[in-house]
Amino acid sequence: MECGLVATHLNIQAGECIKVKGKILPEAKGFAVNVGKDRSNLVLHFNPRFDSHGDVNVIVCNSMEDGMWGTEERETDFPFQQGDKTEICISFDTAELTVKLAGDKEIVFPNRLGLENIEYLAVEGDFAIKAIKFS
Ligand SMILES: C=CCO[C@@H]1O[C@H](CO)[C@@H](O[C@@H]2O[C@H](CO)[C@H](O)[C@H](OCc3cn(-c4n[nH]c(N)n4)nn3)[C@H]2O)[C@H](O)[C@H]1NC(C)=O
Secondary structure (H helix, E strand, C coil): CCEEEEECCCCEECCCEEEEEEEECCCCCEEEEEEEEECCEEEEEEEEECCECCECCEEEEEEEECCEECCCEEECCCCCCCCCEEEEEEEECCCEEEEECHHHCEEEEECCCCCCEECEEEEEECEEEEEEEEC
């Protein structure tokens, strides 16, 4: 999965929101939005898969600590379409992260790293970023 945008030193506090707007490529296999401390310590790897790693239309969420993946959580209610514009809003507190998606869908994932702020954001894969907003 090729690397797109990487942002560091963000100092996003609990209660704030990270909004990623963009367009899913027409032949997308998958994309990922990673947030955390740095590229080896991710409090959330949010990975919609259209057809990759043996998964079709599944959202895979995971964490990474010191470069080691955690246990995946998978969501098969899949609100994404290849070629569509979409918006992903990630908010968090020290207990969990909430990912708001189109159609009022929400995914909640535990804050396994107990992070009190988010320094790192990376968007990878078949996704053309249009806007990033921190609020
Ligand atoms: C069934 C036995 C093996 O399990 C599989 O093991 C794979 C390898 O760990 C799992 O795929 C990884 O799942 C991770 C999340 O748990 C990540 O999605 C990982 O891809 C992340 C990634 C980023 N990048 C990347 N390349 N370049 C950049 N900047 N980033 N390349 N790979 C995927 O390669 C895959 O999700 C997992 N499948 C299941 C069903 O568990």
